[in-house]
Amino acid sequence: MKNKINQIEGIVVSKKANYLFVDIDTNHLSTNILEDLDIEVSSRLLCTQRSRLAYSESFVSVGDRVLVEAISFSKATGVVCKIFPRSSFFERPPVANITNIFVLISLDQPRFDYDQASRFLLTAENTRQKVSLILTKKDLITQNLLNQYLDRLNQWGYNPYPISVKTGDGVQKLKNTLTNSKIGVFCGPSGAGKSSLLNYLLPYASIPVGDLSKKLSRGKHTTRNVELFQLTNNSLIADTPGFNRPEIDIDPKELAFLFPEIRQQIHTNRCKFRDCLHLGEPGCALDKKFERYSNYKQFLKLMINRRRQYQAG
Known part of the structure; x- marks a missing residue:
């Protein structure tokens, strides 16, 4: 082989x-290399990672x-030897280099829960x-x-996106926003319709969709692992396992900035003390x-x- x-x-x-x-960009391989390989080159490789990454606590997400490296195109395998610096990180579930968060909450079955929606939005x-709110199953409620x-x-x-994958209503407008995100993440409670929306957008993906739990009237967990799906050449979307009450751990001084309605006020009217x-502090x-x-x-x-307990313990 002339080129390795x-x-x-x-x-x-x-x-x-x-x-x-790991998805690689085979378009970056020269014509000579592809000819020398004399096989159909897969753009997806099954990889392990170098043990030194784990020893240095550099966990791949x-x-x-x-x-x-150590690539075998005939077997479509390789070994991850380096992780490039991340621009962002979503801890639960772990997804790196995200640019957009899409919070999905169903309007019915299960019924919209304001406290639950607020928790997901704060986590996002x-x-x-950039955070966007998607309201699913709009076909199940009245316009009023x-x-x-x-x-x-x-x-x-x-400014939520109300949609229905059953009728297709509102999905095209949402799709225009999704395709403008580099790596977007779908998050929300089980049963909100994350996998159903992905199946609508990407019929070939055949993502498992669960039924509602009759006993609890909420969604069953169907997505077990985080996975990125390609919407366009420049846009990826991640389906994530649903969870019903996300844990919030935020510096008290930063909490206000996670509420858009407070954030807007702070930018317009400055408090006396930073x-x-x-x-109710003076000058608030x-x-x-x-x-x-x-x-x-x-x-x-x-x-x-929580901070006091942490400091005391």
Whole structure:
């Protein structure tokens, strides 16, 4: 063989047990190399990772840009030897280099839960990436009720995408936004319709979709692993395992910035003190007459108590 490929860059699209599935860009391989290989080159390699990465606590996650060596195109295998620096990281579930978070909440079956939606939105906002709210199963409620939800969520600072994969209503508008994201993440409670939406967008993916639990009236877990799916050449989307009450662990001083309705006020009217927690301190500029202020105080108390327990222990 005249040309030997020692290393090539790729992106981790799936992780199962101790194996990584890495997509590489075969367009970067020269014509001469492809001819010398004399085989059909797969763009996806099954990889392990060098033990030194684990020893250095450099754990590979889905979404990571990596360097692959010891490549066998005949077996479609390789070994990840390097992880490139991350631009962002979503901890639960772990996804690297995300640019957009899409929070999916169903309007019915299971019924929309404002507290649950707020928790997911706060977790998403904590990534400091662009957050969008998707309201699924709009075909199950009346337009009047949908308008009430939209008006309330607009006051939270969000402009939701109401959709129905059953009728296709609203999906094209959402798709335009999805394809403008480099690596987007679907998150939300089980049964919200994350896998159903991906199947609508990518019929070839055949992602398992679960039924609602009749006993609990909420979704069953069907997505077991994080996986990236390609929407366009420049856009990937991750389906993630559903979880019903995401844990929130945020610095109390940063919590206010995770509420768009508070964030907007802070940018317009500065408080007297930079460390103001907006609990009635002198010179606090926050107008507290908005729906989620009690929600903010509840989470703030939780975060403060958690920090105290951590410092004491």
